[in-house]
Amino acid sequence: MTARMSTTRKLFIVLTMWLPAVALIVTRSLWIAELPAELPTHWGASGPADGASAAGPFFGWMLGISLAAAIVGTVMIVAPVRGKWVQRATAGVIGAVAFFPLAMWITSAAPSRGVTDPYTVELGAWFALLMLAPAYGLLPLVIYPKIDNPAIEVVADAEVEPVELEPGEVASWSRTIVSKMFVIMTILLTVLQAAIYIPVIMTEGISHLHWSVIVAVLVVLLVAAFCVYRVSVDWRGLRVTSGLFGFPIKRLSPAQIVKAEVAEINPGEWGGWGYRIAPGRSAIVLKQGPGFVVTQANGKLFAVTLERPEEPVSVMQGLLDASKRRGDGKGLGPNATSELGE
Structure with missing residues (x-):
């Protein structure tokens, strides 16, 4: 069962969303006497700032964005109107959004203390602070209670017959898929x-x-690197590589695969679009619709969206059946190969 979120845990998650706005107010109160009338807000490819904004309005915009994110996040946590997975993912995104204005404010204001001309301020290492916004968004996810993975919607009318293989024969399937x-x-x-x-x-x-x-x-x-994927199924198992650079993204040997099924892939259940990693599951989600889901020996799931998923599932099932007949579960040698796919 899904863990019920306690009031204390909710308060901690809400607190992480309000902390950036509080930090904005505190830092401005501490630095206000040292800041110039204008703050640097844009830097070119090199050198000092090439754009500046009035300090008051700039602070107001940053605080307003952070407060708005905190309010939206609080409403979603206290009175959620969406599913648990969507709520959990949105909490992380909102945490990052709430922190980003704080990072922009500190990046602009911290190096400007005691400076009279904002156009002499260089960005320097403060730029790295902007990179921490996504990391800050992980805080609500860490505090959020662990939830069950949503059930996979297996396509009931997808009757997949395993590829029949003679002793010493294997099959292979491969396809290139593109993320528009x-x-x-x-x-x-x-x-x-x-x-x-x-x-x-x-x-x-x-x-x-x-x-x-x-x-x-x-x-x-x-x-x-994640524009094009090459998905292959053969005697070595399931392999997914970057179609542009060739590095491996996912490799599963036959011994690591328990079953393969045709399923309807809903991006919201897998964490969104692209290469997604969620507790107990990972996926390459390019769209909502058909795909295949592989159940691994450790209980984790891996999914890929693509047209005609019956083809790779048929090959995987055939290879798994042949591996079971061999009794070693280590895969098959490429003595004879029947090629399928594109």
Whole structure:
């Protein structure tokens, strides 16, 4: 059964959402005498700030965003109107949203203390504080009680017959699947980074690039890595690799697989879209709809959304049956191969 959330636990989760707003007020009260009338709010690819905003309105916006996130989060925790998994995930997101304005405020205000000209302030290591916002969002998730995994909706009318294999024969299946969302994100990030850094290179030269360009390139490459997936099923088990860079994302040997089923994949039950990891389950969710779910020997689940999931499930079931007949559960040798898929 799902653990019922106690009042004390609710209060702690709500507290994590209000702490950033409190920290905003406290830091402004402590620093107000040292801050200039304007605060730096934008930095180019290198050097000091190239944009500034009036300190009062900037603080007001940051506090308003943080307070709004805290209020929404409090309502969701005290009077939830959605399922437990959605509520849990949203609590984490709201925690990160509430912290982000605090990170922006400190990044701008902390290095500006005692400075009269905001355009002389350099970003420096304070930029790293903005990276902590997602980590802060983990606090509500840690405090939230452990909940049961929602049941998998197995497709009842999907009659899958295992591939029949003769002794010494195996089968293989493979397909390349593309995440349109991550492709669009990669293109947008590339265009954005180009718009930021190319003018600097053209006017000042590549030597003037800020160290943040390294972070920007790594972010683009990380997102691009999840644009294309190669899913394969053969005598080695189930393998998922990055279609662009080739590194493994998921590997399951036949000994690690208990069963494979055709199912309807609901992103909300797996933590959203993309490569998702949740307690007791992980998945590659590119859309809502058909896919297959693999139950592992340790009880964990792994799912992939794709068209015609009956094909890989049939091959997996056939390979598992053949492995059981062998009695070793270690997989099969590639003596003879029947290829399926694309």
